[in-house]
Amino acid sequence: MPKEKRNNTSIDLNIIQSCQKGEVKGQENFYKQYGPLVMSICLRYAANRTDAEDIFQEAFITIFEKIKHLKQADRLVSWIYKIIISKVVRFYRKKIQIEEVSDFNMPPGYIVQENEIIQALSTSELLALVQQLPTGYRLVFNLHIIEGFSHKEIAQMIGVTEATSRSQLFKAKQWLKKRIHKACSIPTYEK
Amino acid sequence: MKNEKNSNFEDQVRLKLSNIDASLPKDGFKAIQNRLAIRRRKRGILLLLMILLLVGSMGTFVVFNGKMLDSKHNSEELQQATERAPGMDLPISVENDVVNLENQSIVQEINPDIKSKKSSSNSVKLSNNSNVEFQNQVVKKLNSIANVQEIRPKASENSQTTASTDGSSIDESPNKNSFSKEVMANLDPSNLEITQFLTNRSFKSIFHEHYSPVFSNLPLPANKVSNGLSWKWSIIPGLHFYHVKPNKSDDIHFFKIENPGNDWNISAEFSVHQNLTKRIAFGIHGQYSVTHSNLMLQSIEKNAGKAVVLDEDPVRGLYRNYSLRSDKIAGQFYQIGLGGSIQYQFLENNRNTIYSQLNSFYFQTLNSDKELLFPNQELRLGMSLGWNRAIGAGWVIGMQPGFSYGLPVSSSSEMLRINRMIFSVGISVSRN
Numbered sequence: 305m306p307k308e309k310r311n312n313t314s315i316d317l318n319i320i321q322s323c324q325k326g327e328v329k330g331q332e333n334f335y336k337q338y339g340p341l342v343m344s345i346c347l348r349y350a351a352n353r354t355d356a357e358d359i360f361q362e363a364f365i366t367i368f369e370k371i372k373h374l375k376q377a378d379r380l381v382s383w384i385y386k387i388i389i390s391k392v393v394r395f396y397r398k399k400i401q402i403e404e405v406s407d408f409n410m411p412p413g414y415i416v417q418e419n420e421i422i423q424a425l426s427t428s429e430l431l432a433l434v435q436q437l438p439t440g441y442r443l444v445f446n447l448h449i450i451e452g453f454s455h456k457e458i459a460q461m462i463g464v465t466e467a468t469s470r471s472q473l474f475k476a477k478q479w480l481k482k483r484i485h486k487a488c489s490i491p492t493y494e495k
Numbered sequence: 496m497k498n499e500k501n502s503n504f505e506d507q508v509r510l511k512l513s514n515i516d517a518s519l520p521k522d523g524f525k526a527i528q529n530r531l532a533i534r535r536r537k538r539g540i541l542l543l544l545m546i547l548l549l550v551g552s553m554g555t556f557v558v559f560n561g562k563m564l565d566s567k568h569n570s571e572e573l574q575q576a577t578e579r580a581p582g583m584d585l586p587i588s589v590e591n592d593v594v595n596l597e598n599q600s601i602v603q604e605i606n607p608d609i610k611s612k613k614s615s616s617n618s619v620k621l622s623n624n625s626n627v628e629f630q631n632q633v634v635k636k637l638n639s640i641a642n643v644q645e646i647r648p649k650a651s652e653n654s655q656t657t658a659s660t661d662g663s664s665i666d667e668s669p670n671k672n673s674f675s676k677e678v679m680a681n682l683d684p685s686n687l688e689i690t691q692f693l694t695n696r697s698f699k700s701i702f703h704e705h706y707s708p709v710f711s712n713l714p715l716p717a718n719k720v721s722n723g724l725s726w727k728w729s730i731i732p733g734l735h736f737y738h739v740k741p742n743k744s745d746d747i748h749f750f751k752i753e754n755p756g757n758d759w760n761i762s763a764e765f766s767v768h769q770n771l772t773k774r775i776a777f778g779i780h781g782q783y784s785v786t787h788s789n790l791m792l793q794s795i796e797k798n799a800g801k802a803v804v805l806d807e808d809p810v811r812g813l814y815r816n817y818s819l820r821s822d823k824i825a826g827q828f829y830q831i832g833l834g835g836s837i838q839y840q841f842l843e844n845n846r847n848t849i850y851s852q853l854n855s856f857y858f859q860t861l862n863s864d865k866e867l868l869f870p871n872q873e874l875r876l877g878m879s880l881g882w883n884r885a886i887g888a889g890w891v892i893g894m895q896p897g898f899s900y901g902l903p904v905s906s907s908s909e910m911l912r913i914n915r916m917i918f919s920v921g922i923s924v925s926r927n
Contacts, residue, residue, distance in 0.1 A: 339517075339782060341517075343517035343520075348512055348515065361523070361526060361527055365534070383609070427511050430508065448693055450509055450512060477505075
């Protein structure tokens with residue numbers, strides 16, 4: 305979800321207030337309302353569904369424990385994002401050493417007609433490809449392309465330099481493009 | 496062109512990934528609730544531990560503070576003694592801003608930097624009138640030195656009664672305490688409070704008490720080294736269970752005991768302990784015990800015709816053609832007992848002692864009208880684990896969870912002899 309859209313999700317104040325009081329019923333309603341959103345974010349950041357479920361659970365525990373400190377209800381979604389991202393970074397902290405993947409050198413003249421290819425892919429196929437990205441690439445890719453964070457913000461979040469964040473993003477895109485082409489088996493060359 | 500393509504790629508990916516169908520994990524909410532509950536429990540336990548630590552450290556602080564108060568009290572005593580002690584008249588007099596000293600070395604000991612002028616009358620003339628304050632300090636200083644010299648024999652007397660952990664005594668005789676003299680000589684005369692504190696006996700006792708685990712060769716506090724008798728008051732609430740509930744019958748009678756539960760027992764105990772070795776102690780105990788029982792006796796008499804048990808009752812089928820009489824024997828049983836114990840201390844630091852105890856008691860029931868169910872005389876064997884904590888001045892508080900098993904020794908009703916188990920937690924105060 306792009307950054308600008310995060311605050312536009314309709315928020316049920318009663319559910320939040322109920323959660324802030326620690327009521328189980330309120331928590332259950334909250335889980336039903338925001339669970340799919342949280343899970344979709346986790347799936348994008350995690351390498352597989354099992355990891356995603358672990359992060360999902362950790363995120364919800366933190367949400368329920370900290371929601372009483374949430375002052376501005378209209379910033380709930382953005383707050384949830386922050387929690388999930390911090391959980392993801394913590395979950396993959398050991399794996400976020402900067403990976404150098406050498407097998408994505410594209411042949412000269414190899415043009416990417418991604419639009420058509422991506423349209424041909426189903427969401428689950430694309431998600432599977434994103435999940436196959438090396439951890440560092442996947443984090444930067446998600447944070448920048450999907451969430452819309454700047455490289456400066458990403459650098460602060462995951463503890464790398466801005467330049468590293470840029471290069472990771474570039475490599476992530478190259479890697480993904482190549483995998484997309486492989487997945488569709490449509491090598492096309494620039495005319 | 497390239498940027499445009501890149502942007503298109505990003506938009507396409509973003510669009511696709513924003514439509515992820517994320518099914519929630521099965522029983523996900525339940526698992527989250529379980530983990531939240533576990534975390535709450537852990538936090539509760541941690542909080543409890545912190546409170547206990549806080550209470551423990553507060554206790555230590557209170558004891559330490561008590562010592563400090565003792566110390567202050569002693570200082571005041573010393574000050575008063577200084578003011579009135581005739582033996583402390585020093586060879587000093589002050590006349591017209593001139594301090595007359597018969598022994599000039601004392602001046603140099605107080606402050607060697609002061610350049611004194613020796614007069615013909617063997618006195619020291621201070622250079623100007625503003626030194627009146629200094630004169631007063633000199634007088635006080637000299638008095639405090641005299642105090643130290645006066646105190647030393649008492650301190651050494653005190654040290655002779657103190658034993659180190661390995662059994663050897665530590666010599667704290669004044670002659671060997673040159674450290675204190677050096678400290679005294681180098682002290683700033685204006686810091687009289689520090690001087691008085693250092694010269695105080697209680698300072699040493701605080702040091703020993705709080706640091707003896709680190710410096711194991713230092714003497715233990717007095718309450719740990721006492722080899723004499725110690726006495727202990729305990730109150731021991733407990734839960735009371737019947738182990739044997741005999742069902743007896745003969746040709747005419749059938750007895751059955753029923754116990755609805757909620758029985759309890761509470762005892763007050765006074766004991767005297769004597770150390771046999773460093774770790775083993777022997778104790779003599781006197782105990783007054785109250786047991787509340789909800790026992791019920793069912794006495795069924797064949798063909799008595801009082802209350803015929805209904806034939807159609809399948810549960811009571813056994814009692815068919817018998818009459819049933821129920822006696823509720825609820826109430827308090829009072830016992831007085833005498834016993835002995837042997838204790839083994841297996842863990843110890845400077846304040847805390849953990850020990851195990853085996854004990855045996857012989858009880859006499861005082862209200863014998865209840866004897867039908869309750870033994871007239873009872874032998875009770877028990878074991879317990881105890882924790883004692885010294886809180887200063889010879890006082891010790893303790894906690895003693897334990898288990899005891901009671902065997903009837905004599906009972907008028909041979910048919911209804913019951914054994915009982917008591918789980919208890921004793922709380923005690925003792926003094927060495």
